[in-house]
Amino acid sequence: MLKESESLLLRIFIGESDKYEGKNLYKYLVEYLRKNHFAGVTVLRGITGFGKASKIKSSDLLEISSDLPIVIEVVDTVNKIEELKEVFNKTDMLGSALITEEKIKILRYGTE
Secondary structure (H helix, E strand, O other), X not given: OOOOEXXXXXXXXXXXXXXXXXXXXXXXHHHHHHHOOOOEEEEEEOOEEOOOXXXXXXXXXXXXXXXXXXXXXXXXXXXXXXXXXXXXXXXXXXXXXXXXXXXXXXXXXXXX
């Protein structure tokens, strides 16, 4: 039987070369989120895209980029996501990242 629950999905759009405290930002965030017991995180690496500066980043073989688009998806309860947003507001961790949020319904969060 499914146990449905309301949660939030936070998406963080950054560049692959973005750093924080000497580490790749996406790696830093994954470690931080795991250490702080967030329900789930996935890092997606884009093959092409652009952001605020409209500079196209691409994985085209003729134009190798070391700064491909990265999307970090974080899923958790409303309270946990609100706590995370407070951390972001108190630090310069995310620089010029784009962050989006949407309400989601978890249909299944299986056991391992």
